[in-house]
Amino acid sequence: MFASCHCVPRGRRTMKMIHFRSSSIKSLSQEMKCTIRLLDDSEISCHIQRETKGQFLIDHICNYYSLLEKDYFGIRYVDPEKQRHWLEPNKSISKQMKSHPPYTMCFRVKFYPHEPLKIKEELTRYLLYLQIKRDIFHGRLLCSFSDAAYLGACIVQAELGDYDPDEHPENYISEFEIFPKQSQKLERKIVEIHKNELRGQTPPVAEFNLLLKAHTLETYGVDPHPCKDSTGTTTFLGFTAAGFVVFQGNKRIHLIKWPDVCKLKFEGKTFYVIGTQKEKKAMLAFHTSTPAACKHLWKCGVENQAFYKYAKSSQIKTVSSSKIFFKGSRFRYSGKVAKEVVEASSKIQREPPEVHRANMTQSRSSHSLNKQLIINMEPLQPLLPSPSEQEEELPLGEGKSLPSGGQCRRFALEERDISSSSCLESILFPFSLIRMELWWSSLLTLDAWVASRERGLMKNER
Structure with a gap:
């Protein structure tokens, strides 16, 4: 399958080059170089075709490591607008990437093991x-x-x-x-x-x-998404094995466990969480910097909920972003859930693969620069790629204290303590009127058409 495989020195990193044999000049012209930066800052590189799907790269890295418990991991990339994304395994890589090749991505833990x-x-x-x-x-x-x-x-x-x-x-x-x-x-x-x-x-x-x-620790597994609540206060949203979490500064102010999360949706730059608290339903709203950031937040929430909440992947259904009567974004998590991963791990019976550990690296100027950028960064500025890896490693707060007194509410959001039925009515009532008007107008049009047909038939008979 491979024509050659060799390592090329590159400073402190090692790049593993893999070249594919091609059967025609046309296929060669469609090859695109893809470099993946690993967790130890080494790199592997390969050439892919335009139709190659994301699962190929994930499998390729797992084969490189001889990794079987691979469902915890994913590949992340940053688009030209500095927005982060997780590579979707069932879609073509070239269609997901908004930039031109060569592509640079990062291999990271996507779902942190609960135990x-x-x-x-x-x-x-x-x-x-x-x-x-x-x-x-x-x-x-933290x-x-x-x-x-x-x-x-x-x-x-x-x-x-x-x-x-x-x-x-x-x-x-x-x-x-x-x-x-x-x-x-x-x-x-x-x-x-x-x-x-x-x-x-x-x-x-x-x-x-x-x-x-x-x-x-509270922030274990939290990939912080910077947002603002309805009062304009900067918050960080995250998803863990326990549920949906909200941070202000470096304090967790709210946790909604996955069984209590009813729905995640977004519209434009606004992300909504509909959940239950003390047998009451509440809809919480957060505002992101861009629609792309909001959609990424929504997809991360949908995937984490599916991974940690369900017992079997067969229970997962396709979800829509928010629109009730109009077409919105649709997404379905593909992969095993946490319980299936643990069950599969317990059945592994093989000689453990050798682990090649990297030595601890000393302080470097690039790391110092990266640290300075992180400390001084405004949370809602466009995400900048880290100097060392072209990936934004966003910190959770900058040591800001929690607002005191009445400024800090448990929800600190657009909170609506309403019953399930009234919540549904308040959302659907305006749309019900619209549908009634459309139905009535269509009925009148149908009656007029039938009447005209009858008049025409009577005229023909005469």
């Missing part, structure tokens, strides 16, 4: 560890000082091994950037834990301990 203990293979745990390490560095995994020190120590233990005074001089932690804001106090605490608490832990054990701690 790391149920991950069967060490390779899957290592890839999840790399994603969590990225989330920590980009400020997306935690207390003590938890941050423990997570940092686990990373150091996994990648540097046991503390050795001969190999680890004073301030050795300062050579590495683990957190976006890394104080000397935090570094001293990391060194203390690394010295005294983690000695003897192998890389797999240290990585697993990091996962056990990370999955208990």
Whole structure:
């Protein structure tokens, strides 16, 4: 199938080139180069055809890793308008990409496992560890000082091994950037834990301990979507295994569990969540910066709800964006759900594949620049690609405190505490009038047509 396969040095990264044999000059002219950046910042590159679907790239990367528990992962890209997207497996890659080739994408964790203990293979745990390490560095995994020190120590233990005074001089932690804001106090605490608490832990054990701690944190698995509520307050929306979450600054102000989420929809730049709270129905509204950002938010919500809520993928149905009488966006999640993934993992019986771990990288100017961009970024500006990977790693807040007093409501949104029946009536009543008028006018037109036909027939008979 492949004509050649070789690695090309590229600074600190490694690019794996794969060339396909072609049966004609025409097929060669249709080949497009696609580069995928992996979780350890290495790259693999291949040539695809115009009709190649997204599933091919996902399978190609999983084959490269020898990864079986692949349903947690996906491929993300940024379009020319700086909007992020997840590559859809059942659609042509060229039709999804709005830019011209060559294409650049990123391999990332899409659905975070709810229970790391149920991950069967060490390779899957290592890839999840790399994603969590990225989330920590980009400020997306928020935690207390003590938890941050423990997570940092686990990373150091996994990648540097046991503390050795001969190999680890004073301030050795300062050579590495683990957190976006890394104080000397935090570094001293990391060194203390690394010295005294983690000695003897192998890389797999240290990585697993990091996962056990990370999955208990509120922002574990949260890919923050910047929005504004009805009061104009900046909020971040996210989806986790538990449900739909809302953050203001670095505080979670609301969680709607998946069983209580009735419907997700969007219209233009406005995203709606219809859910139940204390046996009452409420519709919450958020405003995004662009219609494309709103649609991406909606699709992420639909996929996460399908993955975490349902017991079987056969229960998933195609959903529409919002329109009742007019055609809107339609989308259907394709893939296994969380329970099916765990069940499939329990049946894996093979010799575990070898895990090739990357060494901890020292501080680099590009990372420093990236950190500065993240700290100073206004949440609702157009998303900018990260200098290191052309992918926006958006942090959850910038240390802003929660508004005090009556300014901070539990919903902080367009909240409507109404019963199910009244909610439906309030939404459908205007449309019912329209439909009645259309029906009445069509009925009058039909009566007139029948009358004219009868007059014509009577005239012919005469």
